Amino acid sequence: MKKTILILSMLLLVTIQLNAKVWRLNNTGADADFTTLQAAHNNSYVLAGDTLHLEASSGSYGDLTATKPLVIIGAGYFLSENADMQANLNSSKTGLITFNAGSEGSIIAGCECDIITIVTNNIIIEKNYIHGSRAIILSGNISNIIIRQNYLIGGDVWNQTDAAIYCYRSICNNCFIYNNFIDMPDNFYCIYVENGFSGNIFNNVLGKKISICNSVFNNNIMVSGTFTQSNCTYTHNIGNLTQFGSENGNQQNINMEDVFVGATRNSSDGQWQLKSGSPAIGAGVGGIDCGMFGGDFPYHLSGLPSIPAIYYHQQTIDNVNQQLNITIKAKSHN
Secondary structure: OHHHHHHHHHHHHHHHHOOOOEEEEOOOOOOOOEOOHHHHHHOOOOOOOOEEEEOOOOOEOOOEEEOOOOEEEOOOOOOOOOOOOOOOOOOOEOOEEEEOOOOOOOEEEOOEEOEEEEOOOOEEEEOOEEOOOOOEEEOOEEEEEEEEOOEEEOOOOOOOOOEEEEEOOOEEEEEEEEOOEEEOOOOOEEEEEOOOEEEEEEOOEEOOEEEEEOEEEEOOEEOOOOEEEEOOEEEOOEEOOOOOOOOOOOEOOOOHHHOEOOOOOOOOOHHHOEOOOOOOOOOOHHHOOOOOOOOOOOOOHHHOOOOOEEEEEEEEEEOOOOEEEEEEEEEOOO
């Protein structure tokens, strides 16, 4: 399974990065190429495979309906909560993002989004904070979708089947959902997919109800809610109640205070790290940790994309020598 995901990811990256150009987006008054996502996308000089770098801002870069493959990279999120991530603590906000036909091979990472709708194949959604009524909608007849290392919280739901990841009356084959935090208001679904869905769902932390089909469901932790499945295999999961039973490596009736480090003195996403002695440590398939920080693709705090980030900046004026002294500290986030 790891090899399948790696091959898919590498093919998408190779496809979009050949001869690609990076374009700056800034809506704070800085001298940049564009101020909105849609304007950048629509510009004839922005070609398939180019990168749109959304710089940190208190404002939004707006909605996007994509019909060409692009790499969209933001600055991360929860930056005021996790130390030494970025010098600028603002995130890179967007509105509604829709990946339509023609945008196959697109990637969005490190952004704070309202809702992402996927209507085409070969899309990667990684390391984003998505908090619309339905965080991610899978629509139409699509395949090869990767949803990984995100922080997903739905809100202002419309009906009882609304979900943070939602596939209704659609077909989505070969979908990978892993190493995410996913939560919804009470009585709603973290994941709701119908019979047209098939894929792998593993190493997530899940806050509410799950309804899945045709899936491999491993190494997940449910802190609350119910689990409904059809034609699935599910092993080495942990539930606060009896969601998974106690066979096939599953654990039931686990006190979540014994699992996670908790919210006290921890960030919104850092609180879901496993505490010392947690029953999730080594409890996954092959002895890996359960939850979003375990496995081959662990969650990254603040969703920083895999590029260098400046986390410290200081400048002073030396009046005696008539010079400006600047100190910068940076690190990579692979």
